[in-house]
Amino acid sequence: MTDSFGFKPSPQEHVMRIATYNLLKGGTKRTHWKEMIESHLVDLLLTQESARPDLHLTPDMFPDFQKQFVWEMSENKGWGSAIFSRDGRLEAIQVPGFSGWAVGAKITNATWQRDLCESIFVFSLHAPELMGGYAKAVNKFLDEVKMIAGQNEVIIGGDFNLTVSRWLSPEKKISKHDLAIQARLADEFALMNCWQEANPGQELHQTLRWTNNRETVYHCDGIFVPKSWKSRLQSCRVLSGEEWDRLSDHNPVVATFG
Template sequence: MKIITWNCNMAFRKKADIILMHQPDILVVPECEHPDKLRFNGDTPKPTDTLWFGHNQNKGLGIFSYGHFRFKVLDVHNDNLKMIIPITVSGGQFDFTLFAIWANNPGDPDGAYVTQVWKAIHHYDTSITSKQTILIGDFNSNTIWDKPRREGNHSAVVKRLEEKGIYSVYHKHFNQTQGKEQHPTWYMYRHHDKPYHLDYCFVSIDMLECLKSVEVGNYEFWTKYSDHVPVIVTFDVLPD
């Protein structure tokens, strides 16, 4: 099973072929336009299931299946947490819970970015377990921006998830330390000298044991299309 997150920096319809060359089973795309605006080329693979969330038709959160997987939003979904979407994924060897993330809520005075994730992992506490759970997307956060007196900074989110048996696949696979990542996922203004790691995939311990590979896109190729590069995660679990 291959799951990819890529903040496409809008106009996904013009860039879909590029990311679909990697043949994802599930694709999470922050800054994606509404499905009504997705007009793909004739040869572009079409998703078999789609979810989209947002208030700006040009810039929301898209979740796509390109195989047997099917999506159902959990009844506990809280639209005030923008945007962390709890989804049951079925159709594979086993069902699992996917939290598709684009942390971006400028209307919340408590905090627009990592605060949304912090609130979500408490609101969805009983749905985030040490079995069959994935949280993936653009968290818009990193330990380097921790504010020690603010409840729910990035380090607190990581600590809380680890207490629940959920870990970052990138940090485990590459033996990296939070805040000292060697592979950036975002280049501010697409400048090579402004690199940050903002995009993550956290998984429960049972899925971590099935981890096969983690790939982070390179600057030279991907910044022609976006200020973010993709995070590509492959498990030794087949989609059917």
């Protein structure tokens, strides 16, 4: 399901939202975080290619926001990956070999965790092409997540730089490497793909509009949560429209749970 920039969800009791968003080279207009947190009521925000969060959020907006995010800068780029939680305790986790490309946090005592989990390991990924291809990089990242989280539940979201959902059209092929990663997330990590689960029977929606190719549908941004949350998943939307096009070459993906 897609939604325009003008779509604003209504505050609802007992609703939780997770979003992932690649901001493009730091997020030049610095409105991305505010739009997601204030206007779209996101409780858990995973960002990639984000400038330092205090350039996006100010103390008058969130007096304690320095305690509400973890962020790692990618070397020599001025931007990196981040995790924001509206409340709760965040314990920063480094992902070896992925500084600035992936960041983790153990989150406890957040109100959005109600009846879902007492604590959870959360990871925001921007897959690099540093290890002989994106698939190899994502598999290496998943190896590290397994080492870090063990048998604990995890949330993984971000820009995988490969296809994270399956096409309905048989003429549109997905590489065996991408399919293997989809299977690994589902089987080894017991995660569900929020967009695919919430939108059965729909063709994949575009989450990336490369500046040199805005027509081809790339669906490389996704949110993966424990399969046990399936009954709570209400929707998963790709936010789109001209206003979003001006902010980044990626579109945010937002999953809502009741």
